[in-house]
Amino acid sequence: MLSNNYQVILAAHSWFSRNFLPRVAAVLNVSLITDVLKIESNNVYTRAIYAGNVHAKIQSKDPIQLLTIHTSLFEACSRDGGDAEIITKDTPPAMNLTSWKSEKINKSDRPALIDAKIVISGGRSLGSEENFDKVLSPLVDEVGAALGATRAAVDAGYAPNEIQVGQTGVVVAPELYMAVGVSGANQHIYGMKDSRVVVAINNDPDATIFQFADYGLVADLFDAIPEINKLIKE
Ligand SMILES: Cc1cc2nc3c(=O)[nH]c(=O)nc-3n(C[C@H](O)[C@H](O)[C@H](O)COP(=O)(O)OP(=O)(O)OC[C@H]3O[C@@H](n4cnc5c(N)ncnc54)[C@H](O)[C@@H]3O)c2cc1C
Structure with a gap:
């Protein structure tokens, strides 16, 4: 208590x-x-x-x-300054109902999703875990972005759970959000709608994601992403 x-x-x-x-x-x-x-x-x-x-x-x-x-x-507050008194509390003893067995942490050199300036998210349309890596990773690493995913991509096993963006995932608000082969379901939009600039790439011109995009490209992602990466490199 x-x-x-x-x-x-x-x-x-x-x-x-x-x-x-x-x-x-x-x-x-x-x-x-x-x-x-x-x-x-x-x-x-x-x-x-x-x-x-x-x-x-x-x-x-x-x-x-x-x-x-x-x-x-909400603006993040500074750790320094301010008038609030900081009180250090002793942790009460654990009830020992559960015990720590092990942990598996996915280590990555990429910025954390939650505070990355650029987030590039892929959808179920990537088709496999290999494609997620092969198609998106070169661009993600080229621009120093964090990788995100839709829940459909996570559920299909193409991406790990902790990079799911949305209502039941992480809420992000980067400077630039790129939605690649993402339909734009409500639950996904919830997690990225405060992004400053949204770019959507989808081969369906009627995809909902275009309603939330500042820039939209109607194209096959398997052609568009390598091409964009090549142009950025040049
Ligand atoms: C309670 C609840 C919570 C949920 N929480 C979340 C959440 O947190 N985050 C989340 O993302 N979803 C969440 N969902 C799921 C959500 O409703 C959608 O099902 C999901 O976001 C769809 O993912 P998707 O856009 O990858 O897949 P799809 O709906 O399959 O869309 C794929 C898109 O890719 C396009 N496409 C296909 N092939 C290509 C290609 N070659 N090139 C370019 N474009 C292509 C298609 O036109 C389509 O628009 C939740 C659902 C429920 C019910």
Whole structure:
């Protein structure tokens, strides 16, 4: 239980917080308010529902407000300066209900998806894990981008889970987002719609992704991506 009189506990809306904050909410017997887009006042929040298609303004009457926030809509605060007192707490002993066996971390020299300036995401249209690497990696590495994927590509085993962009993946807001063979489903758009410039490459001129793109190229990605990479190199 909390020893202090906290009023608000908040964390970035990430895989990590989505794992432990529901349990904190259960222990405290309060609601968890996820993916807050705007803090309206000290207990009124705007949050996204239906994959971001509806914004709901809600008021919490819980004594402790437990929130996860949509990071791309909030400025990161500096670690230095500021008036807030930083208190170091001792970690209570673990309950030993679970034990740590091992971890497998995918190490990469590429920038982290969450704060990369350029993100290039591939869709199911890549067709295989090999194509994901063979077609997208040269361009990704040439421009120093992070690699992203749609859920369909992840579910098909073409890309690892941690690079999924979208409602049930990572939310990104880079300077440049390139959607390669991505249809533009609501759940994917939710994870990249705050990107500054969006480029879409799709062989279907009616693909939904073009509605969200600043620049669109109707082309076969297997021709377009190597060609773009060649031009950038030149
Ligand atoms: C509860 C829920 C949560 C979800 N969460 C997410 C999420 O977090 N992220 C996410 O991405 N999705 C999510 N989805 C899935 C989402 O609804 C879509 O199914 C998914 O985004 C589609 O992925 P895709 O665009 O790769 O595949 P597809 O829909 O198969 O689209 C492939 C696109 O590639 C184009 N294409 C095909 N061949 C080529 C080619 N050779 N060159 C160029 N273009 C080509 C096609 O025209 C098409 O537009 C979620 C779904 C649900 C129900």
